[in-house]
Amino acid sequence: MSTGISPGEHGDVLHRLYQQGKRRATQVPEFDAEKVMGRARAAHDAGAVNFWTVLNPAERSAFESAARKQAFAPGTALMREGEHADAVMVILDGWAKVCLDEDGRERVITERGPGDLIGESGTVPGNVRSATMIALDTVQALVMRTEDYTALIADFPGVPDLVKKQTYDRRTGRP
Amino acid sequence: MTQEPYGDPVSLLRSVLADLARAAYGLLGHHADAEDAVQNGCFKLITAWPRVAGLATPGEQRAYLIRIVLNEALQILRDPHRRWEHLGPDAAERAVTLYSVTQHSFEDEIQSKEDLRLVWKAIGDMPDMRRDAVLLRAAGYEYRDISTRLGIKVSTVRSHISDARKQLSRTLPRGWEGRR
Numbered sequence: 001m002s003t004g005i006s007p008g009e010h011g012d013v014l015h016r017l018y019q020q021g022k023r024r025a026t027q028v029p030e031f032d033a034e035k036v037m038g039r040a041r042a043a044h045d046a047g048a049v050n051f052w053t054v055l056n057p058a059e060r061s062a063f064e065s066a067a068r069k070q071a072f073a074p075g076t077a078l079m080r081e082g083e084h085a086d087a088v089m090v091i092l093d094g095w096a097k098v099c100l101d102e103d104g105r106e107r108v109i110t111e112r113g114p115g116d117l118i119g120e121s122g123t124v125p126g127n128v129r130s131a132t133m134i135a136l137d138t139v140q141a142l143v144m145r146t147e148d149y150t151a152l153i154a155d156f157p158g159v160p161d162l163v164k165k166q167t168y169d170r171r172t173g174r175p
Numbered sequence: 176m177t178q179e180p181y182g183d184p185v186s187l188l189r190s191v192l193a194d195l196a197r198a199a200y201g202l203l204g205h206h207a208d209a210e211d212a213v214q215n216g217c218f219k220l221i222t223a224w225p226r227v228a229g230l231a232t233p234g235e236q237r238a239y240l241i242r243i244v245l246n247e248a249l250q251i252l253r254d255p256h257r258r259w260e261h262l263g264p265d266a267a268e269r270a271v272t273l274y275s276v277t278q279h280s281f282e283d284e285i286q287s288k289e290d291l292r293l294v295w296k297a298i299g300d301m302p303d304m305r306r307d308a309v310l311l312r313a314a315g316y317e318y319r320d321i322s323t324r325l326g327i328k329v330s331t332v333r334s335h336i337s338d339a340r341k342q343l344s345r346t347l348p349r350g351w352e353g354r355r
Contacts, residue, residue, distance in 0.1 A: 012340050013294055013347065014312060021201035021315025028197045029206045031213060033189040040217035 051163070052090050052115035059156050063090065066152055067144035072096075072135040079119055081132045088119045088149045094139035098131050111136070120149070120163055180233050184220050187227075191237045194324065195244045201314030202248045212251055216244035238326045242303075245310040252295045290347060297346040301339060308335040 055063065067090075072078055078089060078096055095113045099106045109131065112118055118133060144152075153159050181187035188195075195216065199209035220227060220240055230236050298309050304327065311321045318336070322329040 013343055014309065014336070014340050017294075017313035018315055020204070021313055023315070024201045024204055025197055025315050028193075028200045029209060031192055031196050031210060033185060033192050036192070036210070036214050037185050037188055037217050040214050040221060043214075043218055044221045 051117040059159060062152055066148045067142040070141055070143045072139040074135050074137050076135050078133040079129050081129050083129045085119060085127045085129050086146050087143050088146060089141040089143050091116050092140045092142060095136045096133045096139055097136055098133050100131055180230060181236050184224055187236050187240060188217060191240055198311060198314045199244055199248045203251060208251050212244055212248040215247040219243050234326050241324050242307045245307055249299055249310060253299060293346055297343055305335040305339055308332050309339045312336055
């Protein structure tokens with residue numbers, strides 16, 4: 001296979017990258033400014049989503065009346081990896097770490113705090129917890145049974161979108 | 176072209192989008208990756224808009240956006256999970272370009288991929304303006320074009336590239352160049 005570049009002639013890596021870039025300049029894709037900016041804006045807005053604060057008053061009071069308040073002392077588990085997922089929670093106050101067990105060692109993935117909905121991925125029937133959550137300080141949470149949460153979602157069709165937004169926000173690592 | 180700074184992110188993006196696409200694609204060689212780089216750059220532009228809106232000239236605003244997108248492209252290039260096949264249809268050619276190999280084995284490919292990562296890391300560690308000049312060069316831009324895009328003198332571009340070339344030759348493993 002021949003490249004037309006003999007070794008030693010313009011042999012440095014930057015020059016080779018430059019030649020490659022120049023070749024690629026003939027096949028540059030065309031992007032649509034509105035589309036690109038629209039997607040960037042959507043990702044940006046999703047980053048601002050905090051589940052609890054974006055619920056409207058009716059949704060929030062429905063959630064409160066179907067849930068009970070529970071306090072978790074620092075170091076206690078809000079949920080454990082592998083357990084049956086029977087509840088969803090909204091953290092009202094305090095912080096928890098999300099961790100995975102990797103061959104006996106704990107790997108912290110991220111943290112969750114006030115306003116975050118947690119455990120919602122367990123709403124699929126028969127699902128188990130995919131991670132462990134440990135309270136870092138005293139965590140006040142609204143705890144709701146999974147079936148009540150499913151019923152609530154049926155009454156408030158706007159809620160699943162908010163959950164999706166929060167999920168997107170987490171996947172993309174937005175603050 | 177207007178001398179007034181752009182009043183909103185979309186007008187700025189529209190005026191410089193062809194350049195962003197060319198720079199990102201020149202570096203990445205992959206349509207979807209190039210689009211990601213531009214989109215991630217726009218995400219940062221929206222966040223930084225209050226500050227970018229305050230820049231004195233439209234040229235400075237354009238340079239700002241170009242520099243963000245170049246660095247987003249660099250992030251993608253440095254992603255250790257970026258697979259060889261994601262390097263685009265000319266990936267094999269790239270391996271050849273880098274090594275002028277006459278016959279290359281799987282190990283050669285892996286090795287060149289590792290070496291490439293060293294190159295992108297070294298570029299990432301350079302001082303801001305040198306790094307951005309080098310990235311535009313690597314995307315296939317001429318010195319004069321780099322100078323207008325970044326708003327710096329051609330002679331400055333020349334010295335950045337020359338310094339970078341020396342630095343890169345020290346970064347790469349011995350015997351890199353003529354490896355076959």
